[in-house]
Amino acid sequence: MSIYWITALGTSAAAFIFKYLGHSVPESWLAHPRMQRINLLIPVALLSALVAIQAFTDKTKIVVDHRMAGVGFAVAAFMAKLPFPVAVFGAAIVSAIVYRVS
Amino acid sequence: MSVKRDSLSLSFAVGVYGAAFGAASVAAHFTVLQTCAISLLTFSGASQFAAVGVIGSGGGAFSAIATGALLGTRNGLYGVRMAPLLKVRGLKRILAAQLTIDESTGVALAQDNEKDSRTGFWWTGFGVFIFWNIFTLIGALSAGLLKDPAAYGLDALVPAAFVGLVWPRLKGKKSYFLAAIAFIFALSLAPFVPAGIPIIATSILAVIVGWRA
Structure with missing residues (x-):
């Protein structure tokens, strides 16, 4: 089985296990405020790391290229409260323009 | 309705x-x-x-x-x-x-x-x-x-989508601080460990930041 299928099915299995466990455990299990805080912060940490890695690395090297222009546009768009598709596809267009002219 | x-x-x-x-x-x-x-x-x-x-x-x-x-x-x-x-x-x-x-x-x-x-x-x-x-x-x-x-x-497209996914979760000083250190931590690890690890590693930062109210 390819790395792609392993990732597709493995991520799906893991995602479903968490969803199903939530519906099956007693409510008190996750009631601790510390658990709640950490659970809300984990996505903040991972998503910020993903922005950094996806925008500023190539394999294991740190690089600054056309993608930064795209991500910069996305940040500005979200600050201006533009809808998600506008921000994301706008970022792709800006990045593509910089890639083609550089 | x-x-x-x-x-x-x-x-x-x-x-x-x-x-x-x-x-x-x-x-x-x-x-x-x-x-x-x-x-x-x-x-x-x-x-x-x-x-x-x-x-x-x-x-x-x-x-x-x-x-x-x-x-x-x-x-x-x-x-x-x-x-x-x-x-x-x-x-x-x-x-x-x-x-x-x-x-x-x-x-x-x-x-x-x-x-x-x-x-x-x-x-x-x-x-x-x-x-x-x-x-x-x-x-x-x-x-x-x-x-x-x-x-x-x-x-x-992907990093832009991640910006959009993290954006609504940035509420309060703690989350901004965490976002900033996770960003820096991931980039500083990137040259030294296999790809993917810098991202998972930042979950430790979430635990540390979230430990105290």
């Missing part, structure tokens, strides 16, 4: 993001079939973008699955909130679990009585599921036609 209308319009708006996922996944060298399988089976935007993103930047399957799984833990928390409201067992519980995402939980919790909450949960859950999968296929097929993904900005 308006619960159903709200659920469906939100479902469509969210479902359109599926096109971005489809395009990003194909740009990371997943096939159209694999891409659609992820949207059908994983059905959780952040986990999906993360898994294909890690693979796209050269990480291994373990890192991809672990990152996707960590981003899926919050759905478990939503399930804990939804279970007493839905009161379902067996096959229906499996279905309810699969449809437990940010949007279905959000709409359900925004209602002021239990009946509307249940309606909101099921309509939004099914609605997003249908549109998300349709648009995933559209995005995947369109991206498949492109030879050089960077020339169409597809390599910027």
